[in-house]
Amino acid sequence: MKAILFDLDGTLLDTLEDLYNSINFALDTLSLPLRNRKEVRSYLGNGAANLIRRSLPDGDTEHFEEAYSIFHEHYAIHSYDTTRPYDGIPEALASWRKQGYALAIISNKPDSAVQILGERFFPDITFTVGEREGISRKPAPDALLEAMHALGVKKEDCIYVGDSEVDVETARNAGIPCVAVTWGFRDRDELVEAGATVFADTTADLVKRVSELLG
Numbered sequence: 001m002k003a004i005l006f007d008l009d010g011t012l013l014d015t016l017e018d019l020y021n022s023i024n025f026a027l028d029t030l031s032l033p034l035r036n037r038k039e040v041r042s043y044l045g046n047g048a049a050n051l052i053r054r055s056l057p058d059g060d061t062e063h064f065e066e067a068y069s070i071f072h073e074h075y076a077i078h079s080y081d082t083t084r085p086y087d088g089i090p091e092a093l094a095s096w097r098k099q100g101y102a103l104a105i106i107s108n109k110p111d112s113a114v115q116i117l118g119e120r121f122f123p124d125i126t127f128t129v130g131e132r133e134g135i136s137r138k139p140a141p142d143a144l145l146e147a148m149h150a151l152g153v154k155k156e157d158c159i160y161v162g163d164s165e166v167d168v169e170t171a172r173n174a175g176i177p178c179v180a181v182t183w184g185f186r187d188r189d190e191l192v193e194a195g196a197t198v199f200a201d202t203t204a205d206l207v208k209r210v211s212e213l214l215g
Helices: 016-029 037-043 048-055 064-078 089-098 111-121 142-151 165-174 188-193 203-214
Strands: 003-006 102-110 127-131 158-162 178-181
Touching (some): 003 142, 037 048, 142 165, 158 203
Parallel strands (some): 158 178
């Protein structure tokens, strides 16, 4: 069996607006300066805790715990107000599943949110894992390796698809190829700088890259 492992935010799902709204809800609740969409976009990829730290004013550590709690509670309710799969993604996943590929989501998003969004939007994906105790978050390879074990696949039969420098590094650390999509939360130049060598600008491109790498 061959497997395609995916990042979630910026790769399968456009989650920016809901994350942006929840971040600013937390900041506004604490009477802190708000962030714009470009800033929030640049902060994504390293997990919710890092998103909160970067969204707080420089040097502000005293508000972290409270901001994280407010954000987490708000996002749990509003995580799919505007969130939607990118064009062509559900159809591609269904096609890959029919072809016999195993599919998994590996994200730095809190595991509870990953499970909710995975179940709601991606019935063709059978294994999902987010940030939780016992597994180091990306770019550590732990979650990818757990997914491979759960799916019963070997490294040489896997690829990882992501949209950020974190994903490029994660795939490298796991010893598997990475396809970097350019529709997500990082520009192509940033992905090149991170060491990405295989790109997909559209879902059709991604289908081609999967075929080239996995057959």
